[in-house]
Amino acid sequence: MELSKKKQLSVTALNVRRGIVDSIHAAKAGHPGGSLSIADLLTYLYFDKMNIDPKNPKKADRDRLVLSKGHAAPALYSVLAHRGFFPVEELLTLRKTGSRLQGHPDMKHIPGVDMSSGSLGQGISCAVGMALSAKHFGDTYRVYTILGDGECEEGQVWEAAMFAGNKGLSNLTVFVDFNGLQIDGSVEEVNSPAPLDKKFEAFGFKVVVIDGHNFDEIENAVAVAEKTSDKPTAIIMKTTKGKGVSFMENKCGWHGKAPGDEDYANAVAELDAALAELA
Numbered sequence: 001m002e003l004s005k006k007k008q009l010s011v012t013a014l015n016v017r018r019g020i021v022d023s024i025h026a027a028k029a030g031h032p033g034g035s036l037s038i039a040d041l042l043t044y045l046y047f048d049k050m051n052i053d054p055k056n057p058k059k060a061d062r063d064r065l066v067l068s069k070g071h072a073a074p075a076l077y078s079v080l081a082h083r084g085f086f087p088v089e090e091l092l093t094l095r096k097t098g099s100r101l102q103g104h105p106d107m108k109h110i111p112g113v114d115m116s117s118g119s120l121g122q123g124i125s126c127a128v129g130m131a132l133s134a135k136h137f138g139d140t141y142r143v144y145t146i147l148g149d150g151e152c153e154e155g156q157v158w159e160a161a162m163f164a165g166n167k168g169l170s171n172l173t174v175f176v177d178f179n180g181l182q183i184d185g186s187v188e189e190v191n192s193p194a195p196l197d198k199k200f201e202a203f204g205f206k207v208v209v210i211d212g213h214n215f216d217e218i219e220n221a222v223a224v225a226e227k228t229s230d231k232p233t234a235i236i237m238k239t240t241k242g243k244g245v246s247f248m249e250n251k252c253g254w255h256g257k258a259p260g261d262e263d264y265a266n267a268v269a270e271l272d273a274a275l276a277e278l279a
Helices: 002-028 032-038 039-049 070-083 087-091 122-137 157-166 187-191 196-202 214-229 262-279
Strands: 063-067 143-148 172-178 206-211 235-237
Touching: 002 039, 002 070, 002 087, 002 143, 002 214, 002 262, 032 070, 039 143, 039 214, 063 070, 063 122, 070 087, 070 262, 087 196, 122 143, 122 157, 122 172, 157 196, 157 214, 172 196, 196 206, 206 214, 214 235
Parallel strands: 063 143, 143 172, 172 235, 206 235
Antiparallel strands: none
């Protein structure tokens, strides 16, 4: 990836992270840890890869994204706002009465949201259905879905994976946000779904394991998925929960807790300092 493009994506990802922190602080509720860990992936997809148009969110040939880990909605909302689907200022209405930006994505009211999600395990099934439809009707769009590592403890994930592999849905790319933590502690302690690479391979997937905060690795893995013509692809991303805000990083306590005023000020200072370094 060209250095200039990587720098711009890095700047955008920091702005997306700022939107996440701003919105969750304003709401006094939300899920910062798992939102911050997928900010880089969403930035790459929406600002570099996906065929989308903020002025025409429902265009028929658009690429689709299903946020299966729907509690990370602040990340999706922030990237959509910064991409121009709705005003960035609207992020501060997160979870407020009358706002369309509620705790989980709502496809009926939010431009750019392709599927309502939040019940863990169900999003990947929706994505599989979209990919199957595209294959059936000869459409060219690609379907992306983002799972949490804890979410992979859900049996429905593997029913969907079985179907996708059996049908050879090469237009489907599954990202797993493997940050190692879930609401009750470490994934390993709660109910480890490892080895995820071997499991997805057994269900007929091409598997790539990457650093989920490295734009070069993300770009290369997506290129592998696009070149794989006979099976779906699973990209397992090793990430840091709370990435970008030091006191939130690798702390499961920040899975679903909003920062108070002091923590918010510290988080903003860190993100602004990181932006200043890239200026």
